[in-house]
Amino acid sequence: MAVPALRIHAGPAARARLRERGLRPEDVRVIPAAAGGPKGLILGALDRYIFGEWLPQSTQAVHLLGASIGAWRMATACLTRNPAEVEAEFLRLAHDYVHQDYETGPGRRPTAAAVSRSFAAKLDEVFGGREALALSHPRLHLHVFTSRGRHVLAREGRLRTPLGYTAAFAANLAHRRAMGGFLERVVFSDPRAPLPMPLHDYRSRQVALSTGNFQPSVLASCSIPFWLQAVHDIAGAPRGAYWDGGITDYHLHLNYAAMAGEGLVLYPHFQQQVIPGWLDKGLKRRHGPTSFLDRVVLLVPNPEWVKTLPNAKLPDRNDFQAYAGDLPGRVKAWQGAIARSEQLRDEFAAACGAESLDALPL
Numbered sequence: 615m616a617v618p619a620l621r622i623h624a625g626p627a628a629r630a631r632l633r634e635r636g637l638r639p640e641d642v643r644v645i646p647a648a649a650g651g652p653k654g655l656i657l658g659a660l661d662r663y664i665f666g667e668w669l670p671q672s673t674q675a676v677h678l679l680g681a682s683i684g685a686w687r688m689a690t691a692c693l694t695r696n697p698a699e700v701e702a703e704f705l706r707l708a709h710d711y712v713h714q715d716y717e718t719g720p721g722r723r724p725t726a727a728a729v730s731r732s733f734a735a736k737l738d739e740v741f742g743g744r745e746a747l748a749l750s751h752p753r754l755h756l757h758v759f760t761s762r763g764r765h766v767l768a769r770e771g772r773l774r775t776p777l778g779y780t781a782a783f784a785a786n787l788a789h790r791r792a793m794g795g796f797l798e799r800v801v802f803s804d805p806r807a808p809l810p811m812p813l814h815d816y817r818s819r820q821v822a823l824s825t826g827n828f829q830p831s832v833l834a835s836c837s838i839p840f841w842l843q844a845v846h847d848i849a850g851a852p853r854g855a856y857w858d859g860g861i862t863d864y865h866l867h868l869n870y871a872a873m874a875g876e877g878l879v880l881y882p883h884f885q886q887q888v889i890p891g892w893l894d895k896g897l898k899r900r901h902g903p904t905s906f907l908d909r910v911v912l913l914v915p916n917p918e919w920v921k922t923l924p925n926a927k928l929p930d931r932n933d934f935q936a937y938a939g940d941l942p943g944r945v946k947a948w949q950g951a952i953a954r955s956e957q958l959r960d961e962f963a964a965a966c967g968a969e970s971l972d973a974l975p976l
Contacts, residue, residue, distance in 0.1 A: 619919040619954075620961035623886060625908035627871070628878050632911070637966045640672035643810060643877030644870065647684025649860025649892065651838075652929035653884040654683040655952055656915060658708045659959035660882045665691045666700035668966060673753070674877075677810055679866055681759040681859030683711070685835040689741065689828075692748035692756050710736055712948045715941050723935075730843040733836065737829050745828040755804040756823060759859030759866065760834045762800045762852065763844070770844040770855045779839060786893040790900070791816060793893065799862040800851060802831040811873040815906075816862060821851045835859040864892040871908040879910040884928055886914050913962060924950040 624632055631641060645664070648654070669676065680688035690707050694700045716724035716732060741748065748756065763769070767778035782796035794817030803809060805822040813820070823831065826849045834845035834856035844855035867890040870879045881888075887901040888910075894900040920928060924947040937944035 616957070617919045617922055618916050618961065619957040620965070621886070621914050621916050622965060623912040623914065625871075625903070625910050627908040628911045631878060636968055637911070638672075639669050639966075640674060641878045642669065642672070642676055642880045643674070643873065643875065644677045644679065644879040645688070646866040646868075646879065646881050647678070647680040647687045648865040648883055648888075649682030649684055649858065649863070650865075650884055651683055651931045652711070652933065652948065654687060655708060655711060655929050655948060656884055656955045656958070657687070657882045658704055658952055659955045660913060660962060661687060661691070662701055662704045663959045663963060664880070664882070665694060665704075666697040668963070670697070675753050675755060675807060677755050677757060677807065679757045679759065679809075679868075680835065681863050681866060682836050682838075684866070685758045685832050685859060686711075688756055689748055689758070689832055692751045692754050693741075693744055695751075706740070708952055710740070712945055712952070713941075726841060726843045729841060730833070730837065733842065734829070734833055737833055741829055741832070745825040748828065749804060749823065749825065755807040757804065757809055758802040758823060758831045758835050759863045760800050760802065760831060760848075760856045761797045761859055761861040761863075763855040763857065764794075764796055764798055767796050768854050769846070775839065775844075783893055786891065787897075790890060790894070793862075793891070797857075797862055799859075800856065802827060802848075802851070810875065811869050813868070815869055819852070824850055827851065831856075858892070861892045863890070864894065865889045867904070867906060869906045870910055871905055873909060877909075880913070881910050882913045884915060886912070888912070913958070915958060919957070923954055924948075 635641065678688035678691060686707065690703050693703050716728055763778065766774050766781065778796055782793050785792040785795055799813065799816055799818040801809065801820045802823040803820050808820065830845050830848045834848060836858060837843065837845055838858045844857050846855050847853045848856055865888045867888045888907060889895060889901055929948045929951050933944050933947065
């Protein structure tokens with residue numbers, strides 16, 4: 615018997631709604647998309663089904679929240695207007711991510727400048743000339759999460775960047791809010807519809823997403839410190855250095871319980887824990903559920919199913935080193951995991967047709 619791929623976790627309010635109505639597309643108001651690099655590839659089949667077949671069965675506006683690869687995924691959804699486009703655009707995203715390759719010397723990793731140039735060129739290839747299309751989707755509203763440096767991190771530098779991140783790490787150990795002295799959350803939001811939940815949990819600001827800052831904000835949201843260069847002085851936003859949105863919001867653990875209006879948060883994720891910030895990865899005390907997640911329906915891979923994937927794990931950033939010099943090997947492993955992820959889609963589709971809560975893989 616095949617190992618079940620999908621697990622569904624629901625907060626108390628979400629569970630009550632599922633008990634009453636089951637999984638219905640018209641109940642979804644927000645879809646978050648976490649940072650996590652290659653791990654996000656495992657969600658491609660779910661993305662194609664949700665945006666191509668399931669969500670179009672409803673008509674309400676939906677807010678898409680993304681950090682890092684999550685911002686790329688959600689921006690991709692905003693380019694589409696029909697199931698064929700959803701299929702094509704998300705398959706293109708997977709192909710482009712899987713086939714990333716940067717030439718380096720033996721035992722060396724590519725420079726941050728080289729990776730930034732290559733990724734910026736890829737974003738321009740995908741989104742160039744189509745920014746207005748993404749920002750005019752009739753029902754999807756995009757919100758791109760970035761991390762803006764403050765004080766010593768206000769500009770990128772050979773000494774100030776490692777010094778600033780060391781200080782940010784120490785501040786975060788004391789309290790997550792204390793990290794706001796060095797890094798603030800800046801959300802580039804669809805000007806037609808602000809975020810439906812408050813951002814009082816952490817130092818934050820919102821700016822209008824526009825055709826002029828669309829690509830720079832997505833690039834910044836994906837700019838992992840030391841792996842890519844910061845993006846400086848984005849149009850329409852405060853001056854400064856902007857880095858990966860996952861630093862402040864690794865898994866977008868936001869106050870969804872205070873979301874305006876009724877409805878649920880549908881969260882395709884690659885793990886059960888919704889970790890607040892990237893620097894919280896090693897702080898297990900911050901990995902548990904909170905009341906913020908009461909209205910969240912979390913779709914995650916079954917850990918036992920993950921063990922059946924190539925290398926017995928999800929694709930991750932360590933594979934760039936593990937397969938250094940062996941691009942075909944990495945591509946084969948990642949494509950193998952992506953192919954297997956169709957089981958997640960199939961089981962989600964079955965869950966949407968379940969007549970009772972007992973039939974869901976909760």
